[in-house]
Amino acid sequence: MTRREAALILGLRESATPDKVKEAHRKVMVANHPDAGGSDYLASKVNEAKDVMLGKTKGSNSAF
């Protein structure tokens, strides 16, 4: 997942601060939580997007 895609998934700018990333992640997970009718697939993408934005992983393949 590229940083650009991660930002798109979370509805953020690529330059978003870690606080904004965590805030956006929480919000987007509300919409996609598996226990609340979301799909595991999308939930895992949202989690991955957070990790990429926080610099925890380096991926270069497409998100989808």
Next chain:
Amino acid sequence: FQAGRIIANLIVVGSGVLVRAFAQAYRQALQNASKNGVAREAVENMKKVGKTMSESEARQILGVSENASWEEILKKYDSLFENNAKNGSFYLQSKVFRAKECLESAVKKDGE
């Protein structure tokens, strides 16, 4: 002095080449820049996805099985689309939409 004239010629020709090369590079950079706007890329991406999203990925996005009924698919779509409209990103919303579109043609074809 001959050498002076030759050198002057070289400078004129050389700089002409450089100016043209620079102009071309600048034009390309402008094109790249206009193509690289994130909003435009999101739209382009949506168009691309519409053409190449696989049925299996569409099912994963909506969280439906291979033999899910169209009614079940629509139910998942409605809730995911609405939830992402409220709390998700435009990007995810469009993926959900594209997934439904992709399955619509696949499922409806079998149903006929």
